[in-house]
Amino acid sequence: MKMELRKSFQFEAAHLLPHLPKSHKCRRLHGHSFKVEIVVAGECDPEFGWLMDYADITAVFKPTWEKLDHRYLNEIPGLKNPTSEEMAVWIWRRLKPKLPLLTEVVVAETCTARAVYRG
Ligand SMILES: [Zn+2]
Numbered sequence: 001m002k003m004e005l006r007k008s009f010q011f012e013a014a015h016l017l018p019h020l021p022k023s024h025k026c027r028r029l030h031g032h033s034f035k036v037e038i039v040v041a042g043e044c045d046p047e048f049g050w051l052m053d054y055a056d057i058t059a060v061f062k063p064t065w066e067k068l069d070h071r072y073l074n075e076i077p078g079l080k081n082p083t084s085e086e087m088a089v090w091i092w093r094r095l096k097p098k099l100p101l102l103t104e105v106v107v108a109e110t111c112t113a114r115a116v117y118r119g
Contacts, residue, residue, distance in 0.1 A: 001043065001044040001046075002041070002042070002043060002044075003041065003042070003043075003044050003050075003051045004039060004040070004041040004051075004103070005039070005040050005041070005051050005052065005054065005057070006037050006038070006039050007037070007038050007039075007054050007057045007058065007061075008035060008036070008037050008038075009035070009036045009037075009038070009058075009061060009065055010033060010034065010035050010036070011033075011034050011036070011065055011068045011069035011070070012031060012032070012033055012034070012069060012070055013031065013032065013034060013068055013069065013070065013071050013072070013073050014029060014030065014031040014071075014072050014073065015029075015030070015031075015032075015072070015073040015074055015082045016028060016029045016030065016074060017081060017082070017083060018074070018080070018081060019081055032109040032110065034068070034087075034107060034108065034109055035106075035107075035108040035114075036061075036065075036091065036105070036106065036107055036108075037104070037105070037106035037108075038057050038061055038095065038099070038102065038104075038105060039102070039103050039104035039105070039106070040052060040057065040099065040101035040102055040103060041101060041103045042101045051101070052101065057099065060095055060098045060099045061095065063094075064091060064094045064095065073087070078090050083115070084107040084108070084109050084113070084114065084115035085107075085115045085117070087107045087115075088105045088106065088107045088115045088116065088117035089105075089117050091105045091107070092105045092117050092119060096119065102119075103118060103119070104116060104117070104118050105117045
């Protein structure tokens with residue numbers, strides 16, 4: 001039985017996008033309530049009847065979440081230009097070695113705008 005699990009997280013952070021013209025609103029320092037979705041997929045364990053424990057996804061993401069929550073993202077190594085796209089790739093690279101079933105990282109900076117990275 002193939003299955004996909006999606007686990008959502010939220011964090012608050014500030015950023016600016018330094019490569020944009022000064023007239024662009026995203027060039028100014030501002031904050032978002034970011035939402036991250038971590039997606040894993042694979043074959044369910046027939047005995048447990050699940051793909052994996054959601055708590056294990058949380059445990060793998062926690063150190064990364066702590067690096068992001070209530071931070072100025074531009075100061076984080078590897079996130080000098082913290083667009084949603086760059087953040088999705090950055091999160092993927094941190095999680096994939098510890099979460100081999102990872103298939104997708106979604107980063108949403110508003111309710112209506114999100115970036116999806118599939119490796
Ligand atoms: Zn922004």
